[in-house]
Amino acid sequence: MNDQERVLLNLVQHEFPLEKQPYASIAARLGITEVECIDLLRELNRQGILREIRPVINWRNAGFTGMLIGMTVDPERVDTVANEINRLPGVTHNYLREGTVNLWCTLTYGSDEEKTRHLTFMRELPGVRELKEFYSEKTYKIGLLLDLSSDGERGDGLNAGSQFSGVRCTGRIQTLPYTTRPDTTAVLQHLMVVQEPLHFSEHPFLHYAQQLEITEDEVLTLLRTYLSDGTIRRVAGVLKHNRAGFTDNAMVALEVENNRCDEAGETLAQFPFITHCYRRTSYPDWPYTMYAMVHARSPEEFFSHIGKIRGAVSCGSMNVLRSVKEFKKTAFRLPRENAR
Numbered sequence: 001m002n003d004q005e006r007v008l009l010n011l012v013q014h015e016f017p018l019e020k021q022p023y024a025s026i027a028a029r030l031g032i033t034e035v036e037c038i039d040l041l042r043e044l045n046r047q048g049i050l051r052e053i054r055p056v057i058n059w060r061n062a063g064f065t066g067m068l069i070g071m072t073v074d075p076e077r078v079d080t081v082a083n084e085i086n087r088l089p090g091v092t093h094n095y096l097r098e099g100t101v102n103l104w105c106t107l108t109y110g111s112d113e114e115k116t117r118h119l120t121f122m123r124e125l126p127g128v129r130e131l132k133e134f135y136s137e138k139t140y141k142i143g144l145l146l147d148l149s150s151d152g153e154r155g156d157g158l159n160a161g162s163q164f165s166g167v168r169c170t171g172r173i174q175t176l177p178y179t180t181r182p183d184t185t186a187v188l189q190h191l192m193v194v195q196e197p198l199h200f201s202e203h204p205f206l207h208y209a210q211q212l213e214i215t216e217d218e219v220l221t222l223l224r225t226y227l228s229d230g231t232i233r234r235v236a237g238v239l240k241h242n243r244a245g246f247t248d249n250a251m252v253a254l255e256v257e258n259n260r261c262d263e264a265g266e267t268l269a270q271f272p273f274i275t276h277c278y279r280r281t282s283y284p285d286w287p288y289t290m291y292a293m294v295h296a297r298s299p300e301e302f303f304s305h306i307g308k309i310r311g312a313v314s315c316g317s318m319n320v321l322r323s324v325k326e327f328k329k330t331a332f333r334l335p336r337e338n339a340r
Helices: 003-014 022-030 034-046 075-085 112-125 184-194 206-212 215-229 258-271 299-312
Strands: 050-057 066-071 093-097 103-109 128-142 232-239 247-256 274-278 291-294 317-330
Touching: 003 022, 003 034, 003 050, 003 232, 022 034, 034 050, 050 184, 066 075, 066 112, 075 093, 075 103, 075 317, 093 247, 103 112, 112 128, 128 258, 184 206, 184 215, 206 215, 215 232, 215 317, 247 299, 258 291, 258 299, 291 317, 299 317
Parallel strands: none
Antiparallel strands: 050 232, 066 103, 066 128, 093 103, 093 317, 128 274, 247 291, 247 317, 274 291
16 A cells, blocks of 8 residues: 555544545545545445445344354364354454464344354354353443555654645544433434445435434434434544554453453553454353454564553463454445344
């Protein structure tokens, strides 16, 4: 990627404008035309670097629950098991990771009955030796925001003297409280529409307006309302981190005493290379209470990140579960029957 593309991706990740013509505002910051901006984003999407631009929805506010699942699967059965699990619509992420507990997925569900049905299906798959359920007890950071203009550990940032070096993002991840809304039916009808990616067009919110049979201004007001109450976390570009250069990734599990978890979570959340940080369920044979997603652009940078974590957080043990293979990564999509 060139400097212009790096800064453009930073802007759509951190500061996507809630305006009728957001691409025009972004283009003005880069000194290019609206058409050029749209064409650049469309090409980055075609290359697989930019996954999509969309509202990032907090489904918990709409009555859904998410969980992390760790499975011990016979190595020769991993691909088959992963492909079967991928068929479940509530499974959004599915990764092979290093370690005995080697297959990890996330599941979003709307009822205990649905959860039980899916977990039973997974447990009964040939090759699955054990399955553990990890529920989120507290969120300290959530948001795959990758800074493509920073130098990192190996100088992957903007070129020296770049004309775009003055274009900086001021947006920050805001973790809002979870408050399940009472008017869930109306919310689901709205989310059914706005869960879809924005178009690469001069009026990207017009598509939502036409489906909801309201004006563009009313769509923007609706989105701002959901942003303020936490139903939508942000409207932003979502990158494919591997294609964007972040090729060394891991889920890091830390054994932290219960009375130190808040301190550890707040410390971990400050690291820019950590995109997600949770306190989760622990077990006698799996004592880890804190989980952090780490992203790096090289093995050297990755081990530097791990060293920083070790130096900053007091923990009994640490399990670094490096990503080996991505089987599935997508956003949860509300099935149409749920919005009736």
